[in-house]
Amino acid sequence: MPDNRRFLLRRRPDGTPVREDFELVTEPTPELAEGEFLIRNHYASLDPAMRGWMDAEGNYMPPIPLDAPVRASTIGVVEESRAEGFAPGQWVMGLNAIEDYSIGVAGGFAQPIDPSLVPSVTNYLSIFGAVGMTAYFGFLEVCEPKEGETVLVTGAAGAVGSIVGQLAKIRGCRAIGIAGGPEKCARLVERYGFDAAIDYRGKDEAALTRAIAEAAPDGVDVIFENVGGIILDAGLMNLNLKGRVGLCGLISEYNTEPRGIRNLWQLIVKRADIRGLLVADYVPRFGEGAAKMGEWVAAGKIVTDEHVDEGIENTFDSFMRLFAGSNQGKMILKIA
Amino acid sequence: MPDNRRFLLRRRPDGTPVREDFELVTEPTPELAEGEFLIRNHYASLDPAMRGWMDAEGNYMPPIPLDAPVRASTIGVVEESRAEGFAPGQWVMGLNAIEDYSIGVAGGFAQPIDPSLVPSVTNYLSIFGAVGMTAYFGFLEVCEPKEGETVLVTGAAGAVGSIVGQLAKIRGCRAIGIAGGPEKCARLVERYGFDAAIDYRGKDEAALTRAIAEAAPDGVDVIFENVGGIILDAGLMNLNLKGRVGLCGLISEYNTEPRGIRNLWQLIVKRADIRGLLVADYVPRFGEGAAKMGEWVAAGKIVTDEHVDEGIENTFDSFMRLFAGSNQGKMILKIA
Numbered sequence: 001m002p003d004n005r006r007f008l009l010r011r012r013p014d015g016t017p018v019r020e021d022f023e024l025v026t027e028p029t030p031e032l033a034e035g036e037f038l039i040r041n042h043y044a045s046l047d048p049a050m051r052g053w054m055d056a057e058g059n060y061m062p063p064i065p066l067d068a069p070v071r072a073s074t075i076g077v078v079e080e081s082r083a084e085g086f087a088p089g090q091w092v093m094g095l096n097a098i099e100d101y102s103i104g105v106a107g108g109f110a111q112p113i114d115p116s117l118v119p120s121v122t123n124y125l126s127i128f129g130a131v132g133m134t135a136y137f138g139f140l141e142v143c144e145p146k147e148g149e150t151v152l153v154t155g156a157a158g159a160v161g162s163i164v165g166q167l168a169k170i171r172g173c174r175a176i177g178i179a180g181g182p183e184k185c186a187r188l189v190e191r192y193g194f195d196a197a198i199d200y201r202g203k204d205e206a207a208l209t210r211a212i213a214e215a216a217p218d219g220v221d222v223i224f225e226n227v228g229g230i231i232l233d234a235g236l237m238n239l240n241l242k243g244r245v246g247l248c249g250l251i252s253e254y255n256t257e258p259r260g261i262r263n264l265w266q267l268i269v270k271r272a273d274i275r276g277l278l279v280a281d282y283v284p285r286f287g288e289g290a291a292k293m294g295e296w297v298a299a300g301k302i303v304t305d306e307h308v309d310e311g312i313e314n315t316f317d318s319f320m321r322l323f324a325g326s327n328q329g330k331m332i333l334k335i336a
Numbered sequence: 337m338p339d340n341r342r343f344l345l346r347r348r349p350d351g352t353p354v355r356e357d358f359e360l361v362t363e364p365t366p367e368l369a370e371g372e373f374l375i376r377n378h379y380a381s382l383d384p385a386m387r388g389w390m391d392a393e394g395n396y397m398p399p400i401p402l403d404a405p406v407r408a409s410t411i412g413v414v415e416e417s418r419a420e421g422f423a424p425g426q427w428v429m430g431l432n433a434i435e436d437y438s439i440g441v442a443g444g445f446a447q448p449i450d451p452s453l454v455p456s457v458t459n460y461l462s463i464f465g466a467v468g469m470t471a472y473f474g475f476l477e478v479c480e481p482k483e484g485e486t487v488l489v490t491g492a493a494g495a496v497g498s499i500v501g502q503l504a505k506i507r508g509c510r511a512i513g514i515a516g517g518p519e520k521c522a523r524l525v526e527r528y529g530f531d532a533a534i535d536y537r538g539k540d541e542a543a544l545t546r547a548i549a550e551a552a553p554d555g556v557d558v559i560f561e562n563v564g565g566i567i568l569d570a571g572l573m574n575l576n577l578k579g580r581v582g583l584c585g586l587i588s589e590y591n592t593e594p595r596g597i598r599n600l601w602q603l604i605v606k607r608a609d610i611r612g613l614l615v616a617d618y619v620p621r622f623g624e625g626a627a628k629m630g631e632w633v634a635a636g637k638i639v640t641d642e643h644v645d646e647g648i649e650n651t652f653d654s655f656m657r658l659f660a661g662s663n664q665g666k667m668i669l670k671i672a
Binding site: 265277 | 586610617
């Protein structure tokens with residue numbers, strides 16, 4: 001059996017993760033027990049939520065144990081099998097870890113996928129995976145957008161945000177995106193079809209509040225929130241009566257002592273609400289969402305981008321792109 | 337005509353209001369125009385929301401103009417009238433100001449009330465007024481409590497909170513209240529029937545979080561939030577899946593630079609939401625709410641307390657009780 005390179009969590013990050021919190025080790029590939037199969041991981045999804053799994057408290061998932069490999073969604077190929085229904089050569093996706101080889105079990109998280117159905121097998125980690133389904137169910141169902149409403153998307157150039165903006169246009173809404181830097185802002189309008197883009201860089205809360213007011217002179221009906229901090233506070237100041245905030249993430253607060261949200265009183269003034277959303281609730285309906293997404297992709301109504309970095313040895317740098325915002329599209333690590 | 341003492345806003349408070357932000361002046365009682373009537377104010381309601389009206393930005397109400405009397409709900413008696421339907425001697429309540437005499441207009445905010453229907457005419461400012469209706473509609477409709485659920489009320493010894501706790505018991509919920517000091521906590525359990533009381537004094541966020549977990553070992557399904565700050569953050573940490581936070585007020589943040597809410601990520605983990613609520617939305621249904629409240633009061637299922645201070649010259653000290661928490665029950669100022 002070949003060696004198994006594994007990217008281990010050695011220490012729980014204190015704030016921003018540092019290289020020394022992790023270690024890439026080489027271990028023997030494990031032997032299979034009855035009912036198990038060996039997955040050769042080809043691609044791993046790198047997501048902001050993984051930062052939360054590294055903390056001791058856990059959230060909707062148990063914490064990653066120390067000295068265990070970092071948990072991640074991966075896609076790969078069955079290399080060896082002692083489980084029915086998972087023959088060698090079968091592509092699978094599942095919640096595994098950043099390592100060359102993972103063990104799958106029949107009836108577990110890994111499910112077969114068919115690369116011939118999608119332009120690139122990596123699409124199962126983006127538009128047809130958790131990212132696309134977060135946008136689909138999180139925006140269309142949790143935020144209840146209506147035709148003619150104004151939708152503000154934060155982290156709009158990110159994997160989820162860029163899809164939400166396009167869904168807003170499909171629903172007949174005005175879409176405004178917030179992103180970092182002129183290049184991303186140009187991409188929002190030119191590639192994803194947002195009606196307006198706001199560059200948050202160099203803006204304090206008051207300047208952000210004004211910029212949103214200029215882009216949304218009639219106010220904002222829906223905020224799809226990925227960021228938190230002053231960006232959410234500025235959004236809240238522009239919320240319309242009965243506005244809805246779909247809370248998908250708070251990436252600005254994952255690595256630092258949170259600044260806190262200070263304009264919650266706007267929820268009272270506007271009789272508005274903030275609704276937490278988690279894609280895990282919609283797993284039984286992924287088929288429905290993926291089918292609809294597939295139609296829109298085929299019709300050219302939704303475009304997506306993937307940012308693929310290569311090499312398990314580059315995991316740390318690739319993961320940290322998510323917080324620096326230096327990825328352009330869904331962050332994916334090519335392992336093999 | 338008698339003189340009119342008026343409690344004016346002279347300066348917008350910078351954080352915590354100080355005595356010099358206001359001035360009690362004596363002006364001539366105004367002449368009535370056609371369609372107007374003169375109200376001799378007997379009682380004024382002192383509410384935390386008034387602090388927001390003193391700021392320049394306004395919220396759901398326009399700001400109180402500088403050099404105008406401080407806006408307040410009052411009850412009084414028509415002393416002179418040039419308006420149909422408002423004969424001298426008629427009791428009225430309305431959104432007026434802290435002054436001896438206010439002008440009412442037919443078709444305006446003032447409405448006739450009948451003191452013979454209630455134990456004390458002041459009840460129109462508490463249980464049968466905005467306070468009682470905030471508890472009734474804000475808790476029963478916005479928070480959607482279900483039998484057997486656990487309800488956490490913050491500011492539980494306050495005018496609204498003490499009623500919410502009793503409504504929770506009527507609904508078959510377990511009610512836990514947070515208040516400041518052992519006397520208030522004893523009152524929550526002994527007088528209002530809460531199942532448990534937590535004294536927030538001397539507790540940091542971690543200690544509050546633990547205290548709530550001890551009082552609610554199965555977690556919290558509904559938070560009725562009046563306070564904000566670390567109290568809300570500690571509540572969020574104890575929220576159950578699909579929990580609901582009814583946001584009624586954030587009194588800990590009205591006079592200071594807000595600390596901010598740092599545990600909003602719990603809304604994602606718990607697929608929970610925060611819903612802003614404002615009693616103004618329910619004015620057309622006040623009759624329905626007051627009738628139901630009346631039944632419960634008559635049946636001894638709801639008790640309420642009023643804290644009546646006397647004298648318009650004491651307005652500042654009475655108002656500030658709300659923030660010190662030194663009132664016991666709905667804060668009312670007796671003007672005449």
